Amino acid sequence: MTVVVPQTLKEALAFSSANPEAQIIQGGTDLMVEINFNHRKPTDVIALRRVEEIRNYAHSSDRSKLIVGAGLPYQKMEHGEIAELFPALAQAARTVGSPQIRAAGSIGGNLGTCSPAGDALPVLSALDAEVNLRTETTSRDVVIHDFMIGVKRNDRQPGELIVSVTLPIIDGWQGYAKVGVRNAMVISVASCCLVIDRKLGTVSVALGAVGPTIIRCRETEQWLATKIDLKSVFDVAPSLLKEFGDRIANESKPIDDHRSTAAYRRHAVATLSRRLLLRANTK
Ligand SMILES: Cc1cc2nc3c(=O)[nH]c(=O)nc-3n(C[C@H](O)[C@H](O)[C@H](O)COP(=O)(O)OP(=O)(O)OC[C@H]3O[C@@H](n4cnc5c(N)ncnc54)[C@H](O)[C@@H]3O)c2cc1C
Numbered sequence: 001m002t003v004v005v006p007q008t009l010k011e012a013l014a015f016s017s018a019n020p021e022a023q024i025i026q027g028g029t030d031l032m033v034e035i036n037f038n039h040r041k042p043t044d045v046i047a048l049r050r051v052e053e054i055r056n057y058a059h060s061s062d063r064s065k066l067i068v069g070a071g072l073p074y075q076k077m078e079h080g081e082i083a084e085l086f087p088a089l090a091q092a093a094r095t096v097g098s099p100q101i102r103a104a105g106s107i108g109g110n111l112g113t114c115s116p117a118g119d120a121l122p123v124l125s126a127l128d129a130e131v132n133l134r135t136e137t138t139s140r141d142v143v144i145h146d147f148m149i150g151v152k153r154n155d156r157q158p159g160e161l162i163v164s165v166t167l168p169i170i171d172g173w174q175g176y177a178k179v180g181v182r183n184a185m186v187i188s189v190a191s192c193c194l195v196i197d198r199k200l201g202t203v204s205v206a207l208g209a210v211g212p213t214i215i216r217c218r219e220t221e222q223w224l225a226t227k228i229d230l231k232s233v234f235d236v237a238p239s240l241l242k243e244f245g246d247r248i249a250n251e252s253k254p255i256d257d258h259r260s261t262a263a264y265r266r267h268a269v270a271t272l273s274r275r276l277l278l279r280a281n282t283k
Pocket of ligand 1 (some may be wrong): 097
């Protein structure tokens with residue numbers, strides 16, 4: 001096995017374009033598990049850990065968006081400017097694994113693995129994030145909904161690196177919540193991100209671990225926007241809250257598996273989404 005350790009993004013792109021089948025590794029918190037279980041046996045590896053350009057974040061020139069490097073570890077999203085601008089991302093980051101996993105694991109790795117239970121992914125979906133992909137000679141931005149194409153399948157092409165994700169800065173409220181089989185160090189059994197854009201008067205709800213990929217609840221989003229004025233502080237009547245959760249559950253497509261049952265997952269997303277809507281109401 002050969003392992004190359006590029007020091008710059010330019011070098012990394014040159015390596016991946018020259019050897020499109022090489023295995024990319026960032027924090028290794030997904031990949032090393034797969035290698036240890038003999039699920040993957042890479043011959044050539046490109047280790048991105050030293051590429052500082054993708055371990056950072058920056059504002060877009062008009063400051064309406066934040067561009068988050070694919071290699072930025074969760075630890076750096078838990079506090080500071082990212083947490084202020086994207087509280088839901090910080091909340092999701094805080095739920096990932098343990099401090100050690102959060103020091104190594106990255107948003108690019110969550111996208112690369114593309115598990116429906118990945119904690120960053122419902123947040124990216126609710127925010128309508130764009131995934132920025134590059135080779136040595138090409139660059140394209142793919143909206144997150146088109147990037148995630150199935151269970152652990154994404155639209156990344158051989159030779160492409162996920163360089164960053166672009167997140168619109170939204171004036172409103174956002175939150176993330178998940179349930180698992182215990183309170184910490186746990187993969188989601190069901191998760192939910194809710195974002196309210198007060199300027200536009202819209203709501204976005206994205207669900208994790210209840211379908212082959214992250215689910216956006218577009219019908220419920222549109223329904224809710226006709227029921228309450230999302231541009232101001234709103235009241236949620238108990239009957240509306242109940243119907244909201246029921247509609248969210250109806251848009252989920254869970255299955256029974258080793259972590260939980262479809263019935264419990266449906267119940268969980270109804271409860272999580274109701275909780276988030278109530279929290280949004282208090283801000
Ligand atoms: C003990 C433990 C607990 C965990 N708990 C959670 C949890 O609570 N929530 C959760 O969501 N996940 C969890 N995970 C999974 C993992 O930590 C996350 O998915 C993390 O985001 C992976 O990031 P990474 O940088 O370590 O990815 P890596 O393992 O380095 O890579 C993962 C995949 O993405 C690809 N990839 C990585 N970076 C790029 C790039 N820049 N361009 C192209 N492809 C790339 C790799 O080729 C690989 O296929 C856990 C893992 C462990 C071991």
